[in-house]
Amino acid sequence: MHALPEFTLRRPSTLAEAAALLAAEPGARLVAGGTDLLPNLRRGLERPALLVDVSRLAGFAGFEALADGSMLLGGGTTLAAIATDPAIGARLPALAQAANAAAAPTHRSAATLGGNLCQDTRCVFYNQSEWWRASNDYCLKRGGDTCHVAPQGNRCHAAFSGDLAPVLLALGAQVELQSPTASRWLALQDLYRDDGAAHLTLGRDEVLARVRVPAPPKDLRSGYRKARVRQAIDFPLAAVGIAMVLEQGLVQSLAVGLSGTNSHPLLLQGTGELVGRVVDDELLRKLGKLVAQQASPMRSTVTPSNYRRQVAATLTQRLLRELAAG
Secondary structure (H helix, E strand, O other): OOOOOEEEEEEOOOHHHHHHHHHHOOOEEEOOOOOOOHHHHOOOOOOOEEEEEEOOOOOOOOOOEEEOOOOOEOOOOOOHHHHHHHHHHEEEEEHHHHHOOOOHHHHHHHHHHHHHHHOOEOOOOOEEEHHHHOOOOOOOEEOOOOOOOOOOOOOOOOOOOOHHHHHHHHOEEEEEEOOOEEEEEEEHHHHHHOOOOOOOOOOOEEEEEEEEOOOOOOOOEEEEEEEEEOOOOOOOOOOEEEEEEEEEEEEEEEEEEEOOOOOOOOOHHHHHHHHEEOOOOHHHHHHHHHHHHHHHOOOOOOOOHHHHHHHHHHHHHHHHHHHOOO
């Protein structure tokens, strides 16, 4: 890695001011914890003229439980705070598990909720040093015109590898985006598109301000699991978040979020077909088939694509069985 490039650092006093700075400078980048951005800067993947530091903004971090049972979390809330707070652990245990599974304690003390949801996609042909990428004629995601993962195609297949998104998708979360003059809410799944080079629908002049998680049903069971090459400080090869309600042994609702396999975090479709059934081998077989059909990993990591697909299906089956068993 190289030394950081030259840049100007600005510290706005509000999110609206931060959004205005992003709008005024096309190459500007937002930084809070910096655990995703700074390695990219040192690899030469990014060379922004301006960094907009929002780590000190009043009210950007923290969370609160609302009267209707929903929870609001600031985009600047650290993963360490999410992983260790008793209120989040009691209300949203899967979210605490996902935050605790991300990287290492020192990373979690700096990394933020907004950064984890908006982190860059990853690929073995992209997350390399400048000289390595130059010797391979760069790639479609940065500097080149060919995706080395799928040379015959015309889009990037880098994978999204955030930990919190699959859980928040399963929980039906929304995100608030702040622009210089207004804010808007949208479903978390609408924050993403299936393109590894441009996977966020976030506008250039928008900042992810808050996340709203709706009130969980009384009998909600939720959990998070991930597979990785190393058991610490590693991105998921495949990860799954599940939120389900079970009554009298029958599935009343089931939502599954996946990460690490596609260019965007995936909310599994077709789980409604499993409602009203007991969690048995047949249901698990059908669930695994849904995952295998919709997870589409490419060779963007050091492990084979089909292995990651099978791991995603197996993780989902195992986690659902555990949740059903209580």
